[in-house]
Amino acid sequence: MRHIISVLMENEPGALSRVVGLFSQRNFNIESLTVAPTEDETLSRLTVTTVGDDRVVEQITKQLNKLIDVVKVVDLTEGDHLERELMMIKMKANNGTVRAEIKRTADIFRGTIIDVTPNTFTVQLVGSSSKLDAFIEALGTSNIMEVVRSGVSGIARGEKVLTL
Amino acid sequence: MELLSGAEMVVRALRDEGVKYIYGYPGGALLHIYDAIFTQDEVEHILVRHEQAATHMADAYARATGKAGVALVTSGPGATNAVTGIATAYMDSIPMVVITGQVMSHLIGEDAFQETDMIGVSRPIVKHSFSVQRPEEIPEIIKKAFHIAESGRPGPVVVDIPKDMTTPTERYEYEYPKSVKMRSYNPIMKGHTGQIKKAVDMLLAAKRPVIYAGGGVIMGDASEQLTALARELGYPVTNTLMGLGGYPGTDKQFIGMLGMHGSYEANMAMHHSDLILAVGARFDDRVTNGTDKFCPTAKIVHVDIDPASISKTIKADVPIVGPAQAVLKEMLDQLHAAKKAPCADSLKAWWEQIEEWRGRHGGRFKTDDSELMKPQQVIEMLSKVTNGDAYVCSDVGQHQMFAAQYYKFNKPNRWINSGGLGTMGFGLPAAMGVKLNFPEEEVVCVTGEGSIQMNIQELSTISQYDIPVKVICLNNQSLGMVRQWQDMNYESRHSQSYMKSLPDFMKLVESYGHVGIKVERYEDLEGAMREAFALKDRMVFMDIAVDPFEHVYPMQVPRGSMRDMWLSKTERT
Ligand SMILES: Cc1cc2nc3c(=O)[nH]c(=O)nc-3n(C[C@H](O)[C@H](O)[C@H](O)COP(=O)(O)OP(=O)(O)OC[C@H]3O[C@@H](n4cnc5c(N)ncnc54)[C@H](O)[C@@H]3O)c2cc1C
Ligand SMILES: Cc1ncc(C[n+]2csc(CCOP(=O)(O)OP(=O)(O)O)c2C)c(N)n1
Ligand SMILES: [Mg+2]
Secondary structure (H helix, E strand, C coil): CEEEEEEEEECCCCHHHHHHHHHHHCCCCCCEEEEEECCCCCEEEEEEEEECCHHHHHHHHHHHHHCCCEEEEEEHHHCCEEEEEEEEEEEECCCHHHHHHHHHHHHHCCCEEEEECCCEEEEEEEECHHHHHHHHHHHCHHHEEEEEECCCEEEECCCCCCCC | CEEEEHHHHHHHHHHHCCCCEEEEECCHHHHHHHHHHHCCCCCEEEECCCHHHHHHHHHHHHHHHCCCEEEEECCCHHHHHCHHHHHHHHHCCCCEEEEEEECCHHHCCCCCCCCCCHHHHHHHHCCEEEECCCHHHHHHHHHHHHHHHHCCCCCEEEEEEEHHHHCCCCEEEECCCCCCCECCECCCCCCCHHHHHHHHHHHHHCCCEEEEECHHHHHCCCHHHHHHHHHHHCCCEEECHHHCCCCCCCCCCEEEECCCCCCHHHHHHHHHCCEEEEECCCCCHHHHCCHHHCCCCCEEEEEECCHHHCCCCCCCCEEEECCHHHHHHHHHHHHHHHCCCCCHHHHHHHHHHHHHHHHHHCCCCCCCCCCCECHHHHHHHHHHHCCCCCEEEECCCHHHHHHHHHCCCCCCCCEECCCCCCCCCCHHHHHHHHHHHCCCCCEEEEEECCHHHHCHHHHHHHHHHCCCCEEEEEECCECHHHHHHHHHHCCCCCCCCECCCCCCHHHHHHHCCCEEEEECCHHHHHHHHHHHHHCCCCCEEEEEEECCCCCCCCEECCCCCCCCEECCCCCEC
């Protein structure tokens, strides 16, 4: 099963490499990984999506917790949560039909066209990973020139928070 | 407040931490620190002949005392030579602080002379590491390094110090912190009372219980509590390779080591048990054999300070996270409060079964008619001559298994070996590290002619500092453990497991100023060994010719259950 694990860690040099190293060292898989400082500049928040059975995911959270730089770990998929990923996608758009088609699909997915040239459109889309996948599928791969995805960020629903 | 340079702070912080010996080797990046060592005499530096030996000395000191040992190595090759020692300590959860020199901070990343990214290289084999960014941080970083290394599940910590952090002319206010707090590191101090209650109920209800205790009992200083609990319940105890000495080896409740080369009775008892109380043991693959066939009828209570050890390979029914000492003590208290005893009839039947197993195959090797001495006989003699009371530091191979099986350890912290990494070359420096710190005790290195040559250069360090260890070399003229696997799995094709052109160990040790004793017949063994131990102030190397064809038994059949074992070259369960 796919899990979204959020990690609060010391914003220190080397902390990120310890987390990433742990995944490769222990043969855990990483589907996506995002990291940035939080409102408290001494902390960064890292979100990793991974796939594994219960035993593997239990090991992942336990091993993450053991890292000295890691302050807190939560598996967001254990409860109600929101997940978002940002995608920018650059497409060939060199004739009227294609341009109209892209625009219509982007509207349906609530995407925004953020850059335009005579031959290209760049669309920005925010949503769950599966929504981004669906958008790519809807457009078909033939016109796609470049795709960049941020990786998943997640947060618990309701009043639950991940802080110190 | 006193003003000290970074280099002086390093040495002073070690002193203030109570460190007596550090083991190391100098080099460019460490010259300021070595100069600071020169101008004081409270922290004594032991100059090894290879950095790997420095780490094993520090490690063995930790295994004998529970306190972190300290190694000091220079940047680049010095640091990489220490890697095997750091990994050895990491795999066995041993506290150690390794200070590595680094090139000047402005040169980092430029492939400078003797630059190695030691934080990167050591990352997967340390509990934590620090890279000093400002000299003022040195006291606090060193305090944290010891705190992290020694608390919780112990492990090695690397402190990487760029040379410009130690410049003699730049001085800073020095104060060694009494304690440190880290918001992201809070080792657990006691177990969950409710879980302990559950465990006690299950222990009382068990009909075929086994206590399986490991290295966590040794490093967690809990052998007293373990022994008290086991005696109170009257249950059989088995130890892992790392746990030997955690329960008295000559006690009748002790059923031997378990696992790949465990005793017949221990592996049988595990397989047939209905309740396993695992304490400070990590269900290693050398113990469980095929995990899908592991102890099919047993419920498992698992006490470990590291939650990640619990249910990692074998699912626990009752997990208890906490230090062995505190948890076992609380178990004992609850047991007393419950005022109940285990069912005497089932326990009696269980012991009868175990005694039957013990009687059937209990730990005997065959002495055939050949002239050749059996390695097991040598270890039995060693146990006899030293009254089972020596510090026994082992290398890796068949001799290690024979020592584990035939030396009767009655006290914790006296069996010192590399279990998790299995590092050949560990034994001699380990024995040196122990002897230096316990000059009054008998300290033995049990080794093979293969392993001893992996750190033989330390014979020179022994001369320099007068460290009279006794080396018992079980010379089978082969990499016996490898050869055994080749006999069993590769139709005796002995690919590269034969040791050609061995040195004359007698001449070799004599050239360093030590005493060599060669033994070839069993009749001479006891006398020679007593003679060796009578030479209190001399390092003695006993080169003992043993049967090169001997195998270690029992040996579990790969991927089978605990009870699937070879018992000799021809018998199988
Ligand atoms: C040639 C060879 C053959 C081997 N054959 C065998 C064999 O037959 N049988 C065998 O047992 N081993 C054998 N080993 C060793 C094996 O590889 C493992 O090293 C060993 O089994 C692990 O021992 P352990 O489970 O006690 O764990 P250790 O590695 O000692 O780990 C200690 C555990 O205790 C925990 N702990 C630490 N401190 C505390 C505390 N204060 N309180 C509670 N928990 C704590 C740790 O978190 C960890 O889980 C062999 C090794 C070699 C080289
Ligand atoms: C550094 C290292 N290299 C290789 C091995 C693999 N290995 C395990 S036991 C062994 C043979 C050890 O030979 P010896 O020291 O003579 O002991 P014996 O088994 O003969 O008693 C080898 C090569 C190891 N454990 N460590
Ligand atoms: Mg040998």
